[in-house]
Amino acid sequence: MLLSGIWTVMLLLSLACGLGCGNAAAVGAAALEGANAAVELLLTLAGPLLFWSGLQELLARSGIAGALGRRLSPLLVRLFPSCREDEELSAALGANLSANLLGLGNAATPAGIRAASLLQARGSPDRGELCRLVVMNTASLQLIPATVGAVRQSLGAASPFDILPAVWIVSLLSVTAGLLAEGLLRP
Amino acid sequence: MKAVLALLPALLLTLAGLWGLGKKTDVYAAFTRGAADALPVLGRVLTSLAALLPAVYMLRASGALEAAADLLSPLFSRVGVPPETVPLLLIRPLSGSAALALGIELMARFGPDSPVGRTAAVMLGSTETTFYVISVYFGGAGAGVSRRVVAAALCADLVGFLSAAWSVRLFFP
Numbered sequence: 570m571l572l573s574g575i576w577t578v579m580l581l582l583s584l585a586c587g588l589g590c591g592n593a594a595a596v597g598a599a600a601l602e603g604a605n606a607a608v609e610l611l612l613t614l615a616g617p618l619l620f621w622s623g624l625q626e627l628l629a630r631s632g633i634a635g636a637l638g639r640r641l642s643p644l645l646v647r648l649f650p651s652c653r654e655d656e657e658l659s660a661a662l663g664a665n666l667s668a669n670l671l672g673l674g675n676a677a678t679p680a681g682i683r684a685a686s687l688l689q690a691r692g693s694p695d696r697g698e699l700c701r702l703v704v705m706n707t708a709s710l711q712l713i714p715a716t717v718g719a720v721r722q723s724l725g726a727a728s729p730f731d732i733l734p735a736v737w738i739v740s741l742l743s744v745t746a747g748l749l750a751e752g753l754l755r756p
Numbered sequence: 757m758k759a760v761l762a763l764l765p766a767l768l769l770t771l772a773g774l775w776g777l778g779k780k781t782d783v784y785a786a787f788t789r790g791a792a793d794a795l796p797v798l799g800r801v802l803t804s805l806a807a808l809l810p811a812v813y814m815l816r817a818s819g820a821l822e823a824a825a826d827l828l829s830p831l832f833s834r835v836g837v838p839p840e841t842v843p844l845l846l847i848r849p850l851s852g853s854a855a856l857a858l859g860i861e862l863m864a865r866f867g868p869d870s871p872v873g874r875t876a877a878v879m880l881g882s883t884e885t886t887f888y889v890i891s892v893y894f895g896g897a898g899a900g901v902s903r904r905v906v907a908a909a910l911c912a913d914l915v916g917f918l919s920a921a922w923s924v925r926l927f928f929p
Contacts, residue, residue, distance in 0.1 A: 626790020
């Protein structure tokens, strides 16, 4: 609903501004130009997106995601101490984190929800670990932002993935900020 | 580093194929099934583009976008954020496909290797659809949404937004 509000305000503003500044005809033409541009952009985007989506499923099915998940358990124990006594929780969290790192949205969500249900069932009074899990998942932790790379590639970027180091640093900063804020706000 | 990044798609594809074949996975079928998963995504992106781009194009044609950018740029220039990317900050937590549509528009208009295009790309790559994730996780766990998490996640988004602009200036001066 919030998006509907923003969208309607955009339309209203451009109509008012167009009439006020004498650009009314241009505004009318622009509406259809926008729809045309939508189709053109999608066509250039389709190939790279299909490629990365296929590659991501391949990473998931080939067992690379699982191997990564097992390597991550020392880190998980620090963030989620309940892992130590709960094998199932540890596996679900490992699967969630490794799928996030590889950008496998389809695999990350079910594993994350399973981990969230297990944490909720443990019923810690301040729900610290559950909140931490959700905050971690709202801040993207992808190692390879495939969709954005696909877009950059389709638009002719010189080196589509040269933004990777920047993305890693920003992801790390934002997830740290989220976890710190969650800790500070805890009663 | 640069050569590895340029080779990344081909390298990953080959490695994953070899690794999977070593584990006796049907790697070809895995790839085609994954590519099929992109079809509904393309549909959602197209409909979002079809809704958002007319609005963005209208804003531009009317002169409202320029006026707003002129008005906002002193403030955002001070923190080093390109004012053109501000709409992305508003939409990113609300809708993944709308944010992607807006980011695609920015990258197409200003160029994928321009400061605006890169900032939009880093923002999209390092943030998530916050409200969607929160509702799916708390809903899936059968737990009430924690206001603390909403605040913390939005704080993470803001830090991501500011540091995206900062890191682009750092890496691509």
